Amino acid sequence: MMTSASVTVRNVAFRGGTIEVHEVGAGPTVGYLHGFIGNPGAGSPVLAPLAGAGDGHRVIAPSLPGFDRSSLCEDLRSMFDWVVAVSEIIDVCGLAGAPMVASSIGAMLALEVAAVRPEAFSHLVLIAPLGLWDSDVPVADPFGTTLSSQRALLTNDPAVTAPFFDDDPAMAGDMLIEHGVTRYTARTASASLVWPLPEFGLSTRIHRVRCPVTLVWGAVDKLNPPSYIACYADVLADVRATHVIDGAGHLAEWDAPAEVAAIATVALD
Amino acid sequence: MKAIWFHLMPYPELPDGFEQDHRSVWVDIDPKLFDPKVGHRAYNDYIDELEHAARVGFDAVGVNEHHANGYGLMPSPNIIASTLARTCPEAVLVIMGNSVALYNPPLRVAEELAMLDCITGGRVVAGFPVGSPMDTIYAYGQNPATLRERYEEAVDLILKAWTTDEVFSYAGTYNKLRYVNCWPRPVQQPRPPVWIPGGGSVDTWAWSAEHDYVYLYLSYFGYKAGLRTMQGYWNAVRELGKEPNPYRAGFAQFFGVAESEKEAYELYREPAEYFFNRCLHVYSGYADPPGYKTLNTVRAGVEGMVERAAREATARADASRKSGRGASGPAGGEPGLTFEEMIEKGYIIIGSPDQVAERTVELARSLNVGHLMALCHFGNMPKDVVMHNTELMATKVLPQVRHLFDDEWEDHWWPTPMAADERASSGVG
Numbered sequence: 157m158m159t160s161a162s163v164t165v166r167n168v169a170f171r172g173g174t175i176e177v178h179e180v181g182a183g184p185t186v187g188y189l190h191g192f193i194g195n196p197g198a199g200s201p202v203l204a205p206l207a208g209a210g211d212g213h214r215v216i217a218p219s220l221p222g223f224d225r226s227s228l229c230e231d232l233r234s235m236f237d238w239v240v241a242v243s244e245i246i247d248v249c250g251l252a253g254a255p256m257v258a259s260s261i262g263a264m265l266a267l268e269v270a271a272v273r274p275e276a277f278s279h280l281v282l283i284a285p286l287g288l289w290d291s292d293v294p295v296a297d298p299f300g301t302t303l304s305s306q307r308a309l310l311t312n313d314p315a316v317t318a319p320f321f322d323d324d325p326a327m328a329g330d331m332l333i334e335h336g337v338t339r340y341t342a343r344t345a346s347a348s349l350v351w352p353l354p355e356f357g358l359s360t361r362i363h364r365v366r367c368p369v370t371l372v373w374g375a376v377d378k379l380n381p382p383s384y385i386a387c388y389a390d391v392l393a394d395v396r397a398t399h400v401i402d403g404a405g406h407l408a409e410w411d412a413p414a415e416v417a418a419i420a421t422v423a424l425d
Numbered sequence: 426m427k428a429i430w431f432h433l434m435p436y437p438e439l440p441d442g443f444e445q446d447h448r449s450v451w452v453d454i455d456p457k458l459f460d461p462k463v464g465h466r467a468y469n470d471y472i473d474e475l476e477h478a479a480r481v482g483f484d485a486v487g488v489n490e491h492h493a494n495g496y497g498l499m500p501s502p503n504i505i506a507s508t509l510a511r512t513c514p515e516a517v518l519v520i521m522g523n524s525v526a527l528y529n530p531p532l533r534v535a536e537e538l539a540m541l542d543c544i545t546g547g548r549v550v551a552g553f554p555v556g557s558p559m560d561t562i563y564a565y566g567q568n569p570a571t572l573r574e575r576y577e578e579a580v581d582l583i584l585k586a587w588t589t590d591e592v593f594s595y596a597g598t599y600n601k602l603r604y605v606n607c608w609p610r611p612v613q614q615p616r617p618p619v620w621i622p623g624g625g626s627v628d629t630w631a632w633s634a635e636h637d638y639v640y641l642y643l644s645y646f647g648y649k650a651g652l653r654t655m656q657g658y659w660n661a662v663r664e665l666g667k668e669p670n671p672y673r674a675g676f677a678q679f680f681g682v683a684e685s686e687k688e689a690y691e692l693y694r695e696p697a698e699y700f701f702n703r704c705l706h707v708y709s710g711y712a713d714p715p716g717y718k719t720l721n722t723v724r725a726g727v728e729g730m731v732e733r734a735a736r737e738a739t740a741r742a743d744a745s746r747k748s749g750r751g752a753s754g755p756a757g758g759e760p761g762l763t764f765e766e767m768i769e770k771g772y773i774i775i776g777s778p779d780q781v782a783e784r785t786v787e788l789a790r791s792l793n794v795g796h797l798m799a800l801c802h803f804g805n806m807p808k809d810v811v812m813h814n815t816e817l818m819a820t821k822v823l824p825q826v827r828h829l830f831d832d833e834w835e836d837h838w839w840p841t842p843m844a845a846d847e848r849a850s851s852g853v854g
Contacts, residue, residue, distance in 0.1 A: 233571050233598070300452075300563055301710040333724055340723050343715035344570050352566035 162207070163199050168218070168248050171241075173227025177249055178217040181207025185214045186424060187251040189242075191260030191283070191407050192298065192310055192346045194223030197319030202409035205417035206257065210425045218249050220262075222345030224338065235356040238349065239268045243276065252276060255424045257416075259283040259409055260380070261349045264358070271361035281370045281420045283408050284380045286350060287358035288387045295354055296379045299347045309379045312405035359391065368396045370423040372416060374404030396423065426789055426829040427839065429519045430478030430815065431487035431677060431798040434471050434505075435496040437805045438463050439703045444742060449708035450495035451559040458495070467498065470808045472505065476512050477812055478801070481819040485517035485550070487798055489622070489643075490524050491557075492564035496704035503537045510544045514851040517840050518545060521622050521641065521798070522552020526572055527565045530600050531579035532607065535586040539611045546849070547612035547842035552641070553580050554622040555629070557731045559707065562714045569716035575599050577632075580619075587616040618838045620675065620796075624730040625654055628719040630661035634673070639796065639838045641675035644730055645705065647771035648678055648788040655792040657727070671789070671829075672836040675796030678788060679803050681775035682817040689775040692810050694764045697773055699804030702741065709735040773803075778821030785826045795830050796838075 162181070167174035178199040190200060195217055207215045221229035221241065232238055242265045246252050256277045258266040263285030269276050286295060298306050307314045307321050314321075320339065323332055369392050373382045382400055389395045399419050404411040439450070439458065447455055475486045488505045491497030499505055506518050518541065525531045542549040555576050561567045567575070578597045585595070586607035595602045611617055620639035623629040633640040640658050644651045655676065659669055667673075679700075681693035712735035722729075728736070768775055774784045789797065801814045842848070 230574075233568075299714055305710060333726075337720060337723055340715055340718075340720070347715045348568050348570035351562075351568040351570075 163203060165199075167225070170221070170227070170245065170248060171229060173221075173229070175221065175226040175245060175248075176219040176224045178203060178215075178219070180204055180215050181213050183207075183212035183214055184424075185216060185250065185254045186420070187246065187249070187254050187256040187258075187277075188215055188217040189256060189258035189262030189266055190217065190219065190223065191262050193317055193320040193407070193410075194342050195219050196224060196342075200409055201316070201413040202257070202416050205414050206420060209417045209421035213421075213424075216249050216251055218245050218251075220245070220265075220345065223342045228341060232345075232348070235268060238265060239272060242266075242269050243273055246276060253278055255279040255281070257281040257283070257409075257420050258285070259407060261286055261346060261354070264349070264354060267358060267362060267365055268356075270365040270367060271358070272364070274364055274366045277367050279368045279370070279424055280365075281372060281423050282388070283372045283416065284374065284377050284384075284406050285371075285388060286354040286380060287356070287362075288384065288391075289353065289355035289359075290384065290387055293381055293383050297353075298350065298379055299343075310405060310407050310410075312374065312376045312403055312411045316410045317407070362391050363393065366393055368394045368423075370396050370419065371398040372408060372419055373398070373400050374406060374408035374411060375400050375402045376404065377406045377408070379406040426671075426795050426797060426826055427484045427836065428797050428799055428818075428823050428827075429485040429487045429517075429675075430475065430483040431489075431519070431521070431800055432471055432475055432802055433489070433496055433800065434467070434498040435700065435704050435804060436463070436498060437467050439495055439699075443703045444706045444738075447706070449711065450704055450706045451491075452493050452563045452708070452711050454493060454495045464498065471498075471802075472508055472512075474802055474808065474811045474815065475505075475509055478815050478819070479509070479513035479516035481816050482823065483516065483799070483815075483819055485519045486513055487519040487521050489521045489552070490554070490560070492560045494559065496700070503541065506541055506549075507544070510541055510548075511851045517548045517550060519550040519620070519798075520552050521550070521620060521643070522554050524556035524561055524565075525553050525579035525583060526556065526567060526576040527561060528579070530602060531582055532586055532602065532605060534579075535583040535607045536609070538617065539587065539607055539609045542611040542613055542617055543609050545612075545842070546847070547617075548840050549611070549613070549617045550620055550838075550840060551617045552620045552622055553583075555626070557624065558714050558717050559711050559731065562717060563711050569714040571599075572717065573628075573719065584616060584619070587611055612843060613841055618840060620838065623654075625722070625727050625732075626719060626729070627657060627661075627722045627725050627727055630658040631665070634658070634662045634665050634667055637667075637673075639673055639675055641677070641796065641798065643677045643798065645677075645679075645701075645734060645772070646730070647773065648676065648792055649771035651676060651792060654727075655794070659793060669793060670834045670837070671793045671795035672834055672838055674792070674794040675798055676788065676792050676794040677798035677800060678785075679773040679800045680781060680814065680818055680822075681773055682778055682781050682801075682814050682822055683775070684777065684817075686776045686780060689777070690764075692814075693773065693775050693806075696804035696806035696810075697764060697767060701767065701772065701804075704804060705734045706738045706741075707731065707735040709739040711735065778817055779825075781818070782822045782825035785822060786829065789826065789829050795834065795836060797826075
């Protein structure tokens with residue numbers, strides 16, 4: 157077990173390998189399911205503010221297979237495979253029935269899990285979920301582009317994703333290669349979740365999501381534009397609130413962690 | 426050594442300024458640039474050129490598969506091969522190849538190649554590429570994380586379909602077939618030779634060697650740049666304890682033969698610049714989709730062939746922007762790279778027949794390749810120049826290099842057609 161600031165990182169057994177779990181804070185349990193870049197370095201910047209907001213929370217943030225130091229699972233080939241895996245992960249992490257803050261592809265997976273397992277979450281705070289498709293406003297392609305352009309698509313301030321995209325100049329040769337490999341496997345897992353485009357039939361299942369939902373969007377989301385708020389609000393059974401955060405991009409919790417934590421706290425407490 | 430006359434079939438009329446006005450020659454090339462009347466002429470010229478190559482003495486003619494590609498007009502290599510099956514009655518057809526992961530079920534490929542093997546009386550080489558990222562991942566929407574697994578399963582299914590003598594069921598990860606029954610059956614028994622075109626994946630080296638498939642490096646950057654890749658392949662062969670038979674390997678190379686070196690410079694400068702500047706103007710965002718490379722390749726830092734093309738195209742575009750001039754001016758290839766440097770680096774072998782023969786021997790010996798994929802057409806080369814180049818290559822160069830390896834090695838990967846007196850007349854030529 158190791159810690160960085162107040163965040164604890166542990167490995168949890170999963171399907172013959174392990175998944176990495178970041179944990180911080182004390183209080184009622186809240187899950188965080190990451191987006192395209194996982195929980196690199198000390199984890200998503202939203203973890204600490206979420207743990208400290210309100211009366212405090214115990215935030216549990218698993219890294220999905222292929223992300224960070226979680227083992228690769230080569231048998232995850234389809235959305236069905238991923239839904240089963242994420243359902244298992246929330247069980248082994250003690251997150252079943254807890255509220256979940258989920259971002260981007262993580263929010264898509266949370267919706268898919270909730271559609272087949274409606275009791276999985278008590279409340280969903282979804283940051284720019286993927287899964288619905290508006291032909292008039294197609295979701296941008298985050299992988300048919302260069303690495304620097306992808307980075308610019310994900311957050312409004314590309315500097316905030318440095319723990320994922322930038323190499324640490326202090327790293328020695330082998331560590332540098334492995335850091336590159338870790339980034340590559342995370343990008344591979346992300347790509348496999350949205351290939352060729354993030355529409356896998358969620359629209360036919362989303363009516364089964366019964367828990368309360370709070371929708372959060374970055375106002376300058378260049379990947380999944382805020383016009384999608386209406387798409388989700390129209391088909392989800394219990395949308396409690398929608399929030400648009402000025403100056404935030406697709407991974408709004410990286411651009412504006414405090415604002416996202418504050419919204420989540422109001423929604424969950 | 427065997428010589429295969431290989432055609433990429435580029436679109437011959439990409440406009441001046443293409444590199445400045447368009448992002449990529451591949452994947453999202455502007456559909457409005459395609460004039461079907463130009464396509465009509467190009468396809469017919471290109472088929473004429475392949476037929477000419479077979480007539481003047483090449484051992485084989487070669488075709489390949491690309492999608493949404495301005496330098497490769499063969500979405501289906503089998504269609505072109507089917508026209509050649511009848512009009513080239515003696516040449517081997519090297520179909521290099523079908524991107525088998527793209528077809529559902531891949532049994533279709535087994536059937537079509539078996540048809541071609543029947544029509545030709547057993548003159549087919551079956552090439553099975555993983556396929557470039559542009560073709561497979563972007564143009565055909567395959568998931569990069571599962572492409573290789575899907576590919577290996579497709580190859581397995583096709584080979585079982587050819588070699589199993591009874592109807593069987595196939596419960597693969599991606600292919601579920603209650604009844605597999607490849608009908609017709611290939612003439613060549615147990616199956617046509619399998620060649621694997623690669624672009625630099627280290628795992629493809631070992632996989633090809635392990636299965637005794639020919640590994641063919643389809644490089645655009647010539648034999649000097651291809652040395653590292655081919656050494657990697659031969660190391661994999663050695664590590665498996667297999668003989669370094671040069672016929673286990675093939676290599677693609679651009680050639681420009683003329684009566685003199687001076688004439689060669691005059692004839693081939695423009696088509697070379699057209700190819701390396703316009704045809705390889707590939708957007709770098711399409712070069713490296715995550716999951717396409719194996720982790721061994723990532724760790725080894727090996728750059729794929731199309732990845733290199735895209736990187737160099739980006740460098741050209743950047744240089745063009747900085748200098749305020751077009752990228753396809755007198756300088757071609759990399760920024761500042763002249764046509765002469767392109768030749769010096771070995772991208773293209775040009776010169777008189779003797780000069781070309783000397784370089785070809787150097788290529789074959791240094792890379793240890795017994796199958797030469799000769800690209801005697803490139804870029805927007807006029808048809809009469811292609812015919813001239815092809816004829817000189819066949820009649821004055823190949824006789825000087827054919828003997829290579831004959832005393833030492835046998836080609837176990839070449840088709841074994843039916844005897845001539847058993848074969849049907851094509852009714853052509």
